[in-house]
Amino acid sequence: MDTYRKFKDTNNNNILHLAGKLTPPHILGRSTGAALQLQRELQWFQEVKKLMLPDQLVQVNRDSLTPAMVFTNEHRDLLKEGEEWMKTTSQTFSIVAALIVTIVFAAAITVPGGNNQKSGMPLFKKKTLFDIFAVSNAISLFSGISALLVFLSILTTRFAEMDFLKSLPRRLILGLLALFLSTASMVLTFSAILFLVFYDQRHWMLAILGLSCVPIAVIVTLQFPLLVDLCKSTSIPIFGKQEYIASGKFISKHPTSYLSETRTTRPPDSAN
Incomplete structure (x- = not known):
């Protein structure tokens, strides 16, 4: 040595x-x-x-x-390229997270099936699917907000050299995990609403619910490899x-x- x-x-x-x-x-x-x-x-x-x-x-x-x-x-030029890549990626995911937060917040204040005119309680309150809707909607909302805040923290960082070693990749990993969770929960929320409201009259709606797997499959195919690369590059010794x-x-x-x-x-x- x-x-x-x-x-x-x-x-x-x-x-x-x-x-x-x-x-x-x-x-x-x-x-x-x-x-x-x-x-x-x-x-x-x-x-x-x-x-x-x-x-x-x-x-x-x-x-x-x-x-x-x-x-x-x-590495001066690579640093500029890395900053631009990180900003572009964070901005794109921030827009997606903001859209999800908007959708699930609207779903939270619009109770499926309506409310009882006398008590004001949801009509489907005793159904298991309504509990699934409420829980998945809350998870999607909170994880979406968390993802949005993480991506905003990336956009406001100073982008120094050493930030790219661990700080920025870890933030991006956290943001992607929160965004994936929010997206999956949003799809589950929508599926629960469809099944709860329409299944009694239209049993073929069950086949339509199978399409809920498509958004998740798209995310796994297109964005999950990036998350895997981030985890490997950050966690596994070189x-x-x-x-x-x-x-x-x-x-x-x-x-x-x-x-x-x-x-x-x-x-x-x-x-x-």
């Missing part, structure tokens, strides 16, 4: 300088969206940083740049077991191959 710590190329870059360089596009493209691409770059940089000595973190190369400066300069990292073997396996491409000086133990 000391061999790699002491390594420097002709521009006086140590391995942390090299880790701060931008990964080639064909490697970046393996991650979904610019935000997750920047997250992967930060994870790589932070893992290599753990291997360095304190004084090596502030070493400068021939351009008088520290590793952190190299990372910032190399290099696996720490003892493997400590051995230094992972350095030669970095996909950008910066060390092998820029190395012009052999390590002391291999020089003959």
Whole structure:
């Protein structure tokens, strides 16, 4: 490990300088969206940083740049792209969450079947389906509001480099989970109303209720992969077991191959 710590190329870059360089596009493209691409770059940089000595973190190369400066300069454009991707995604989901909140709030104040003229209580109050309607509608409303607030918090953040490491991805995961729950609950609310009001007169309505699975299937097909990528990228370590990292073997396996491409000086133990 000391061999790699002491390594420097002709521009006086140590391995942390090299880790701060931008990964080639064909490697970046393996991650979904610019935000997750920047997250992967930060994870790589932070893992290599753990291997360095304190004084090596502030070493400068021939351009008088520290590793952190190299990372910032190399990823300036990716940071802008990540900010734009995160804002666009949050704005889109915010609109969906706002629409769901509007719909389920209207359903909450419009009781299916009407009220008893004398007592003012809902006519279907004793039916199990009415309980399902009330509970699912409340879940959809509260989870939709939560999702909307989370997405708004993303839009108002400062979008600093380190925010893309954990803060922003975790907020997006939380917002997506709340939005999925709200959507599923809204579909269940609508299905309960249809079954409650029309099933006694129209038994074929049961077949129509099968269509309620379509919105859920669309969400799972189109948006669930994004949630899976976010969870994997944020929760699963990029290099696996720490003892493997400590051995230094992972350095030669970095996909950008910066060390092998820029190395012009052999390590002391291999020089003959």
